[in-house]
Amino acid sequence: MKINGKAWKFSDNINTDEIIPARYLNTSDPAELAKHCMEDADPDFMNKYQKGDIIVGGVNFGCGSSREHAPISIKEAGISVVIASSFARIFFRNCINIGLPIVEADEISKVTQSGDEIEIDLANGIVENKTRSVKQEFPEFPAFMQKIINAGGLMNFMKIS
């Protein structure tokens, strides 16, 4: 299955306070959270992006707080996948647990600029920046993580098991 989308490039160390500021944490309603996605990283993001777009971060994307509201906001906003050079560990596990696709691809992150066209082949582990003609392979997730992802998240995985 291939995902195609337009990239929005962010810098290193994008933290979860920027992805979903604390002033919005008095709710856990995904629809509410989706209205403020990336707001303190780019106050204009909500006006610019479209469903199906792709967020591309640098190193340590999603660092800071454990707030699952961050990947929930991104997923509910309709972002199809998050690519980064590296992910902070709580953010990473939250994405797996809720079924938001994430890809670690350093070379793609380094060359990508906002507006580039990205294609990801999740099954075969290949991500391509079509605008700049750069391709990178990424490793498979470990077997049990794939089970969680295929089930659509950790709680679904629990129900199935």
Added chain:
Amino acid sequence: MTITEKILAAHCEKEEVKAGEFVECNVDVALGNDITAPIAIKQFRDSGVKEVFDKKRVVLVPDHFTPNKDIKSAEQVKILRDFAKEQKIENFFKIGEMGVEHALLPEKGIAVPGNLIIGADSHTCTYGALGAFASGVGSTDLAYAMATGKVWLKVPESIKFVLEGSMQEWVSGKDIILYIIGKIGVSGALYKAMEFTGPAVSSLSMDSRLSIANMAIEAGGKNGIFTPDEITEDYVKDRARFEYKNYKSDNDAEYCEDIKIDISGIAPQVSFPHLPENAKDVKDASSIVVDQVVIGSCTNGRIEDLEVAARILKGKKVNPNLRTIIIPATQAIYKEAMKRGYLEIFVDAGAAVSTPTCGPCLGGHMGILAKGEKAIATTNRNFVGRMGHPESEVYLSGPAVAAATAITGNISHPDEVMK
């Protein structure tokens, strides 16, 4: 094996685990707060599981936006309260009993050595100070743990920090950890265990160790951990709610890195906006004029922190151009501070003293910054917008520098006010 590996192995019933391995571990304590537990509780209810895995071992602490900051926050806390009642959860701490969670759990003996503690809050790593494996996870992980009593984990590599020397006056655990994060960066310990060892550890009080372990996540660490010693035993023996076990790393345990830190050379630190890694000597911050001082949080809201602040503020007034907010982290700390006369010192100095809450640390309430304002805080993060307006700034420090700054108005070494 390292101490971290030993605790993980014991909790997944294996003889041995290796760094990089994925394991599913039994959980001793599963923690959530008013921000993170509502999502977990909904998922738990949707799962069809009827009862939490152990009603003594699920802990719910409404601390972030409490006392209820607005209607939505009140509704989030109500979700916790209703769930606790329905599930007969013993460790639900309402206003009047609660404290900031990572100060409360050690105090109540809920966090003990050798236990595996997961919490839907990134600063859960605090309890590693007691020789537990403690790590921050998400709300879904909390839901899964409440339902099954388990958590999936990747066994981390460990970095060994060897602390040597002795602390300068006015320096405490907070300065040591700010210095370390300044050296290795906010992803310097990404996915790794930060194991704090060395001859200087025995000179670190439990309050200092809790501050250090608290900020392991700010270097990207999976957990921070100290080996239990006499100080640990002294702390836990009369309060432990659960059975505990002291582990320690084998002499031939493998580490990915050994980092020596001479703490004698560490002056009071200040981390500049907007990352905790921007740590500098306090003397490099002297030109910074602040609008607000916050002393509190799960990092530095404990009695030793208030003692230092009281020593500095005694008989003095805070600068008229700034606001000072002091937040004892638990009811017991609040009461002890009252008994010792600290609260009177703070009020006489012109500071506001608050009931325990996370409040301003995460930009919730009880001290938010306007556009263009600067704060110095004994908290743990200074990201963009952390304490309020995205165009405000937060400088991080220990309580001594924060208290001195409250008097002078610009970021100051305590020597400047204690002649």
